[in-house]
Every structure is written in C-alpha cells, then in structure tokens.
Amino acid sequence: MCAIVGVFDVKHASKIAYYALFAMQHRGQEATGISASDGKKIRTLKDNGLVTEVFNEDKLSFLQGDMAIGHNRYSTAGSDSVRDAQPVAASYKLGDISIVHNGNLINKHEVRSKLIEQGAIFQSSMDTENIIHLIARSQQGKLQDRIIEALHIIKGAYCLLIQSRTKMFAMRDRYGVRPLSIGRFKNGGYIVASETCALDLVDAEFVRDVRPGEMVIFHQGEKEFESIQLFEPDPHVCAFEFIYFARPDSVIEGKNVYAIRKKMGMKLAELAPVEADFVIPVPDSGVSAALGYAQASGIPFEMAIVRNHYVGRTFIEPTQAVRDLKVKLKLSPIHKILEGKKIVVIDDSIVRGTTSRQIVKLLKRAGAAEVHMRIASPTIEHPCLYGIDTPSYKELISANKNVEEVREYIEADSLAFLSIDALKESIGNDMNYSLVSFDGNYFIK
Numbered sequence: 001m002c003a004i005v006g007v008f009d010v011k012h013a014s015k016i017a018y019y020a021l022f023a024m025q026h027r028g029q030e031a032t033g034i035s036a037s038d039g040k041k042i043r044t045l046k047d048n049g050l051v052t053e054v055f056n057e058d059k060l061s062f063l064q065g066d067m068a069i070g071h072n073r074y075s076t077a078g079s080d081s082v083r084d085a086q087p088v089a090a091s092y093k094l095g096d097i098s099i100v101h102n103g104n105l106i107n108k109h110e111v112r113s114k115l116i117e118q119g120a121i122f123q124s125s126m127d128t129e130n131i132i133h134l135i136a137r138s139q140q141g142k143l144q145d146r147i148i149e150a151l152h153i154i155k156g157a158y159c160l161l162i163q164s165r166t167k168m169f170a171m172r173d174r175y176g177v178r179p180l181s182i183g184r185f186k187n188g189g190y191i192v193a194s195e196t197c198a199l200d201l202v203d204a205e206f207v208r209d210v211r212p213g214e215m216v217i218f219h220q221g222e223k224e225f226e227s228i229q230l231f232e233p234d235p236h237v238c239a240f241e242f243i244y245f246a247r248p249d250s251v252i253e254g255k256n257v258y259a260i261r262k263k264m265g266m267k268l269a270e271l272a273p274v275e276a277d278f279v280i281p282v283p284d285s286g287v288s289a290a291l292g293y294a295q296a297s298g299i300p301f302e303m304a305i306v307r308n309h310y311v312g313r314t315f316i317e318p319t320q321a322v323r324d325l326k327v328k329l330k331l332s333p334i335h336k337i338l339e340g341k342k343i344v345v346i347d348d349s350i351v352r353g354t355t356s357r358q359i360v361k362l363l364k365r366a367g368a369a370e371v372h373m374r375i376a377s378p379t380i381e382h383p384c385l386y387g388i389d390t391p392s393y394k395e396l397i398s399a400n401k402n403v404e405e406v407r408e409y410i411e412a413d414s415l416a417f418l419s420i421d422a423l424k425e426s427i428g429n430d431m432n433y434s435l436v437s438f439d440g441n442y443f444i445k
Helices: 013-023 057-062 108-117 128-137 143-151 196-201 240-245 257-271 287-297 320-330 354-365 403-410 420-427
Strands: 003-008 031-037 042-048 067-073 088-092 095-105 156-163 167-172 181-185 190-193 204-209 214-219 226-229 278-281 305-307 331-333 342-347 370-375 414-417
Touching: 003 013, 003 095, 003 156, 003 167, 013 031, 013 057, 013 067, 013 190, 013 196, 031 095, 042 057, 042 095, 067 095, 067 156, 088 128, 095 108, 095 128, 108 128, 128 143, 143 167, 143 214, 181 196, 190 196, 190 204, 196 204, 240 257, 240 420, 257 287, 257 420, 278 287, 287 342, 305 354, 320 331, 320 354, 331 354, 342 354, 354 370, 354 403, 403 414
Parallel strands: 278 342, 342 370, 370 414
Antiparallel strands: 003 067, 003 190, 031 042, 031 067, 088 095, 095 156, 156 167, 167 214, 181 190, 181 204, 214 226, 305 331
C-alpha cells in the first residue's frame, strides 16, 4: 500500500517529492524518505514518522538536485525499524543508486537465502533490499541491463523507481497490481507517482499510466522518456485501490475512485435494502459509498459520526481496553441525531470485526434504536500476498464465520456485504481485477 514518487529534471526536485508524498500520506504513515541526485552524488534522508514530522526546510535544502525519489512506508514485509524505511540507497561498481518499492515480492525468502549464501550482507528485513543486491551483483555492463536481469528473478507485485546519478527508471509488474502514473510539468520535467492526487497538488499534467510489464527510462537532457515493454501484460489491478487505498480524487486506470465508490454504495442499496431513518458513513472511508447508498435508497444521509483526524497510528496499545479506547478517541457519535433512530451504517470492509463491533456499541450507547451494517465490499476470506497487510486466515473473521455469525459477533441488527459480481460491475468489466482477498485466486504463481 506504500506511496512512491519520482521527480525528474525539475529544480529543487526534493521539495516537489515532499509535496507529492504529503498528498499520498494516506498510503503509509510509518516512515518516509527522499533520495536526491545533483548529477554527481545521491543524498538520502529517511526516518520513522509522517512527511511533515520527518522533513523541514533545512533537510530539503540538504537534498540538492534536479532529480529525487521518495517513499511513504506502510509495512507488509520487514519491521518498524528505521532501517526498513525507504529509499534504499547504496554505492556499487557503477556508482550511487537508490530505490523505492510499492508492493510485495512473493519469492523474497528464496531470493534472500540465495544471496546470503553468495555472501550478501543485509542491513534490513525488507524485500526491497533483495533488488539492490541483485543489481549490485549482476555482471551486466549497464545499469538498465542489471535492472532487467533482477526483474526476471523477482516475482510478485511491484511498482519500482530506481535512481542513478543521472537517470530514473520506473517499472510496474506485468499484472499492474499497484497503480503508477506519469505526469509532466508545464516548464518541462516529469513526475511519476502512485496516485494522480500527487500530480494535481504539484500542478503536473497527467500523461499516462506506466503500463503493466513496462520499464520507463528518463534520460538527462532528453525531453521524451524511453519505454521498454519487458513482460507480456496481464492486468490485474487491485480492487482494494478502489475500495479503500486510493484517495477519492485519484484516477486509477482512467477511473475516478470517488465515482466508483458511489457506484458500490448504489449497488449495495439494490442488493441489501433496509427500512431506516438515516444512512451514515464510517468516516472517512465509507463516505462515498454511503452517499451512493442514500441516493439509490432515498434514505436521508447524515454525518452522525465525527472523526478525530489527530489520533495517530503510533498510539500505544498495550491492552484490549486501550485498543477499545482508541476507537472512541477516533470516532465520536452525535447523540442528538441518533437517539431513537433506525440507522444504516456504511463501511468499506470488515477484516477482523473488532472495529465494526466497537462502532455498533458506540452507536447503540448513543441511543440508536437499530444499527444495520452494510459493507461496500465482499467478505474478506483470504489473506493478500501482494502488498496489503491483511492477517492470516485465523484472524480474518469472514474466513471463519458466515455472515450471520459475523452479525452476531459485531452485535448489529442486520449485516450485508457487496457481492463479488456487484463489485466487478461497479469497477467495470474491462479487465480482470485482483480480487484475491475475496475469491482466493492467487494469480501470481
């Protein structure tokens, strides 16, 4: 779920990268980092924390140059150590190199073991470090050929940006599981980012998406970028980008995320109608779908849960009691609106069920007569191996309980999920989307 950005041939590239990472903070809050090149040397700064906590004017001034790559970390592989923050930078035979990665390599342990046997020394527990070792140990004469060789060894979901002192490479796996977009600045230069909302913030014009299986190369002194199709495309864009990950104002594969979430809500109203006084969203991820549900059902929409945006992910959670308190700190119901009312609550998904249970309790304590939960995605029955931190089968509530049993656990008056077919209809039938969490089709073997 991480965010990556690359800025090429732009003055103060690190500052542009900073703003782009700020726009994509929702994709990862654990750590952030930027590498910048002035054509002679690559400088890197990274640390645990949010973009605004890690960087300031002095640090961005240190990151000199017309080229920069950056990363916001959401951990799926590795630990919370600052060593596992990105970019991963190193010096090797051909000079300085820096790399950022969004996704998850499914053969990471096999590749790592082989590299250690050959004498490689690892500094982190990240799968991304495999790639830098493969590049450094390659016998190919050019960096481009070393990268291509490494890409033929790794398997999994990845969007990669690799920076040398004078070039930037952008790559997407042949399935295009994670999004990656190219933008152009009016005065020249390019930006590559995980989401188009980053392009909008820095006034870059969207050019196109990096294609599944494609390598895009930005050369100094050249106005146009080079494109090499490395692998036969087999697009399987992750449906969770539309359900939860992406910002509503982003466009993925030509589709506006907000509009698709509204469609999901409308489909949900058709599939699972209920008599109620209000439709209310779990903010912020349920808002778009709740608007769609309200419009399709004719039931009034109310923002009856207020979200506190200042509760960070670093909140200490030593006991279940404190974890329960965190939900109350984050979400606060408006008693006057809820008292004696039958309500439909729209959320994007149910993973473990603990948050949904807390929300139902909060609403009933606030005076709601009936709480009907409607989920704008299908039941999550399988762990994702392609870059989402979904837990194991034993922790996924829908892998172990049917819908009625989940309803009993969360203590809702009724519960319904979007069907897989309705999800496909909402996103569109133009390609095979990655639905592994719902259907267990692990297409990357």
